[in-house]
Amino acid sequence: MKKGGLISLTTKGLFCRQGNFYIDPWLPVDNAVVTHAHADHAYRGSKNYLVAEEGESLARIRLDPESDISSQKYGKKTDINGVKVSFHPAGHILGSAQVRVEYKGEVWVISGDYKLTPDATCAAFEPVRCNYFITEATFGLPIYRWPPPKRVFAEISDWWRQNREQEKASVVFAYSLGKAQRVLNGVDRSIGPIFTHGAVERLTQAYRESGIDLPTTTYAGGVTNRKEFAGSLIVAPPSAQGSTWLRRFGRHSTGFASGWMLVRGARRQRAVDRGFVLSDHADWPELLMAIESAHAETVYVTHGFSEEVVRYLKETGVNAEPLKTKFIGDDSAEFEDEEGDRNR
Amino acid sequence: MKHFTELYVQLDQTTKTNEKVEAMRSYFERAEKHDASWALYFLSGRKPRQIVPSKKLREWSLELSGIPEWLFMESRDTVGDSAETMALLLPNNAQTHETPLHILVERELLPLRNSDELVQKAAVTEAWSKMNYSQRLVYNKLITGAFRVGVSQLLVMRALSQLSDLPTDVIAMRLMGDWTPTQEFFAELMNPVLETDETPIARPFPFHLAHQIDFAPANLGKISDWQAEWKWDGIRAQIIRRQDEVFIWSRGEDLMTERFPEIEKAARELPNGTVLDGEILPWLDGRVMPFTELQKRIGRKNLTATILSGIPVILQCYDLLEYEGRDIRSFEFKVRREFLEKTIAALEDQQTFRLTESVAAANWEDLATIREQSRALGVEGFMLKYRNAPYRVGRHRGDWWKWKIDPLTIDAVLIYAQKGSGKRSNLFTDYTFAVWKGEELVPFAKAYSGLTDAEIRKVDRFVRDNTIETFGPVRSVKPELVFELAFEAIQRSTRHKSGVAVRFPRISRRREDKLAKNADSLQTINEMLDAYQSAVI
Numbered sequence: 001m002k003k004g005g006l007i008s009l010t011t012k013g014l015f016c017r018q019g020n021f022y023i024d025p026w027l028p029v030d031n032a033v034v035t036h037a038h039a040d041h042a043y044r045g046s047k048n049y050l051v052a053e054e055g056e057s058l059a060r061i062r063l064d065p066e067s068d069i070s071s072q073k074y075g076k077k078t079d080i081n082g083v084k085v086s087f088h089p090a091g092h093i094l095g096s097a098q099v100r101v102e103y104k105g106e107v108w109v110i111s112g113d114y115k116l117t118p119d120a121t122c123a124a125f126e127p128v129r130c131n132y133f134i135t136e137a138t139f140g141l142p143i144y145r146w147p148p149p150k151r152v153f154a155e156i157s158d159w160w161r162q163n164r165e166q167e168k169a170s171v172v173f174a175y176s177l178g179k180a181q182r183v184l185n186g187v188d189r190s191i192g193p194i195f196t197h198g199a200v201e202r203l204t205q206a207y208r209e210s211g212i213d214l215p216t217t218t219y220a221g222g223v224t225n226r227k228e229f230a231g232s233l234i235v236a237p238p239s240a241q242g243s244t245w246l247r248r249f250g251r252h253s254t255g256f257a258s259g260w261m262l263v264r265g266a267r268r269q270r271a272v273d274r275g276f277v278l279s280d281h282a283d284w285p286e287l288l289m290a291i292e293s294a295h296a297e298t299v300y301v302t303h304g305f306s307e308e309v310v311r312y313l314k315e316t317g318v319n320a321e322p323l324k325t326k327f328i329g330d331d332s333a334e335f336e337d338e339e340g341d342r343n344r
Numbered sequence: 345m346k347h348f349t350e351l352y353v354q355l356d357q358t359t360k361t362n363e364k365v366e367a368m369r370s371y372f373e374r375a376e377k378h379d380a381s382w383a384l385y386f387l388s389g390r391k392p393r394q395i396v397p398s399k400k401l402r403e404w405s406l407e408l409s410g411i412p413e414w415l416f417m418e419s420r421d422t423v424g425d426s427a428e429t430m431a432l433l434l435p436n437n438a439q440t441h442e443t444p445l446h447i448l449v450e451r452e453l454l455p456l457r458n459s460d461e462l463v464q465k466a467a468v469t470e471a472w473s474k475m476n477y478s479q480r481l482v483y484n485k486l487i488t489g490a491f492r493v494g495v496s497q498l499l500v501m502r503a504l505s506q507l508s509d510l511p512t513d514v515i516a517m518r519l520m521g522d523w524t525p526t527q528e529f530f531a532e533l534m535n536p537v538l539e540t541d542e543t544p545i546a547r548p549f550p551f552h553l554a555h556q557i558d559f560a561p562a563n564l565g566k567i568s569d570w571q572a573e574w575k576w577d578g579i580r581a582q583i584i585r586r587q588d589e590v591f592i593w594s595r596g597e598d599l600m601t602e603r604f605p606e607i608e609k610a611a612r613e614l615p616n617g618t619v620l621d622g623e624i625l626p627w628l629d630g631r632v633m634p635f636t637e638l639q640k641r642i643g644r645k646n647l648t649a650t651i652l653s654g655i656p657v658i659l660q661c662y663d664l665l666e667y668e669g670r671d672i673r674s675f676e677f678k679v680r681r682e683f684l685e686k687t688i689a690a691l692e693d694q695q696t697f698r699l700t701e702s703v704a705a706a707n708w709e710d711l712a713t714i715r716e717q718s719r720a721l722g723v724e725g726f727m728l729k730y731r732n733a734p735y736r737v738g739r740h741r742g743d744w745w746k747w748k749i750d751p752l753t754i755d756a757v758l759i760y761a762q763k764g765s766g767k768r769s770n771l772f773t774d775y776t777f778a779v780w781k782g783e784e785l786v787p788f789a790k791a792y793s794g795l796t797d798a799e800i801r802k803v804d805r806f807v808r809d810n811t812i813e814t815f816g817p818v819r820s821v822k823p824e825l826v827f828e829l830a831f832e833a834i835q836r837s838t839r840h841k842s843g844v845a846v847r848f849p850r851i852s853r854r855r856e857d858k859l860a861k862n863a864d865s866l867q868t869i870n871e872m873l874d875a876y877q878s879a880v881i
Binding site: 141142143145169258262263264265266268269272273274306308311312315 | 356357358359360381409411413416418419422423424425429432433436494546765770771797
């Protein structure tokens with residue numbers, strides 16, 4: 001990483017010395033600017049947090065209640081010791097932001113996790129010009145090209161409908177923050193009742209309170225008559241797969257909503273009946289598009305297929321470097337498990 | 345092509361056996377017979393000889409997708425399958441190819457084998473341009489000959505059995521050996537009329553396979569109801585003697601007659617209408633040689649005099665399926681055994697066909713004691729066979745059990761990792777393990793299986809976080825994790841850096857209680873080697 005630049009990589013995370021704040025630190029610090037509420041970006045234990053206003057309620061659920069959390073609207077610039085800090089929509093989940101940092105004409109954009117695919121549950125990704133662009137690469141291989149979400153939602157709805165005809169429940173595993181709400185928003189809500197896992201229900205409520213259009217859901221744990229589950233849709237975090245929690249649903253079919261489901265091997269490894277290709281991360285064409293529209297002189301690539309993306313960018317004449325952070329990318333199976341467990 | 349692809353997608357979309365069988369039944373019911381015949385050909389794991397070199401296919405797909413070759417290779421490592429990688433990379437297309445499967449295969453694919461490259465390229469790219477993603481995937485798999493979709497032969501047979509109302513073993517019988525996927529073949533396969541004399545003379549019977557015993561053998565009941573035989577480590581074979589001909593079949597349905605001339609010659613002494621089940625073993629001076637010797641022999645195109653005299657083979661005979669021209673599989677094992685003994689005893693050559701020994705013991709404890717000699721004898725333990733059971737089709741629980749000896753184990757350190765294929769693509773699952781030689785770690789064995797999915801994810805995370813160097817698909821990692829490796833046999837080898845080769849290495853467990861420095865050394869392995877020297881040399 002560039003020496004003496006506005007942003008540097010430390011053992012605690014990305015640091016802005018001039019403004020004395022970290023962006024998405026992975027250890028407790030005094031001042032943390034956070035891109036979004038997923039656990040590998042919103043780490044607990046820091047004193048002060050600054051988040052985008054649209055993501056504040058989620059941050060409050062995910063972070064310690066004692067922490068001092070302040071927020072500001074997308075696009076508004078705050079001055080921290082001469083450093084201008086602003087949030088710009090990243091299109092990843094509700095309230096997710098790219099953090100733009102500017103000092104004496106040097107502009108950095110830390111994009112966190114992002115996608116360009118339209119998503120009715122959050123604001124659309126906004127390209128921001130900068131000198132230095134930090135991008136994720138969770139799906140940084142050309143094999144990853146997402147099908148239109150409309151088609152995927154139709155697949156989920158058809159699957160639910162077929163199961164309902166056979167009086168089977170449909171259990172769809174989706175990451176509890178973001179993906180679950182996206183599934184709820186996109187699925188055909190006229191088919192039947194929808195139940196949720198506790199981890200999903202709480203965050204879904206927060207989405208509703210933020211004005212996101214979601215169908216009525218019922219917390220599955222509160223249902224006493226198990227016959228109600230026949231033919232219904234159940235949205236649960238991936239960690240619920242294979243657990244005894246599923247027994248209550250009787251006969252059911254399982255599905256998994258994730259970008260990884262594009263590849264047959266990953267689908268079989270998950271051992272679900274159906275894989276639905278639905279990701280909150282950029283696919284290969286979107287990554288290249290986002291990088292191009294940033295017009296940065298240097299692109300830093302973190303988590304996922306960072307080495308591959310860097311090599312490709314260099315070969316196509318873009319100045320790029322890998323950046324070793326501790327971000328995981330929430331589509332990663334391992335991370336989802338940890339996430340689900342903590343919320344049980 | 346359209347219906348066959350839909351079937352492929354259906355089979356791929358479910359993990360439930362009944363749904364798979366139903367999907368196939370319904371496909372075969374609706375499909376045109378010639379198409380059904382080809383579908384069956386592919387579903388039962390058969391493949392045509394290479395039509396287009398995989399390398400060419402990759403070149404053309406790269407050209408169309410506009411990515412560099414290294415990125416293709418990276419993608420392939422993640423996907424774990426070349427045909428699927430190409431389908432994922434080709435430019436999007438929503439069209440559906442309507443050509444029937446048999447026309448596609450017979451008129452468009454097979455003739456390409458003898459065409460020049462330009463013609464091949466034009467045909468393949470033209471076909472791609474007419475296909476959607478799933479069709480391209482299936483098409484690529486047909487060409488690369490890697491058509492696997494998680495259905496076993498048995499499931500295919502069950503679907504056909506449901507459709508035709510014929511028993512599965514009749515279907516199995518009709519499907520064995522070589523056949524050509526024609527309309528007539530499929531019609532004949534489904535023919536409800538059973539005729540005994542229609543059996544082509546080369547056609548083998550389906551093999552009866554055993555399960556590993558997962559409970560104490562004493563639970564099998566009276567020992568006198570069971571026959572114990574040494575379990576040999578060779579090539580399972582069926583020897584057919586009919587109408588003055590000899591056919592030697594492997595379990596994988598390969599015709600191996602020419603590879604084992606000494607067995608073929610000995611079989612000529614058998615009366616017509618005889619079918620033997622047994623194990624082909626490399627055998628010198630009255631004892632079995634290591635399996636690797638047999639592998640050396642199989643690998644050769646020409647069986648030279650040196651090979652024939654250096655690695656001679658015999659057949660351990662353990663069952664008789666046809667006697668005096670009659671299928672006796674429904675007879676009890678003890679009766680078949682009597683006929684088998686009679687058949688072998690009548691031979692002049694008493695060296696090549698050996699009646700497998702029935703090991704007698706008064707009770708299960710005594711048998712367990714005798715079993716301890718296994719390693720010294722060069723066998724894997726016992727086979728336990730129920731004396732009153734018929735000879736069944738396929739892997740069946742209850743009548744035949746493998747009672748193998750516990751494997752040898754070594755604690756070794758993980759030093760290299762590579763991504764797996766298929767179900768394990770995208771995860772580092774293929775490992776190389778090392779043991780100490782003084783201060784140095786020397787690679788000792790590769791192992792792929794034995795960990796649970798959760799453990800695999802942990803190791804995968806470790807590999808990603810602790811990579812020292814990357815060589816192509818292989819990563820060297822910090823030597824920290826220790827695993828217990830199990831294997832069946834050990835022998836000296838000049839081809840391996842450690843000087844030893846092991847058979848069937850697999851991971852038995854992670855040793856979280858051990859530090860890398862406390863893993864085993866070559867010295868321990870050499871001691872092990874000395875102890876079993878007698879068994880393997």
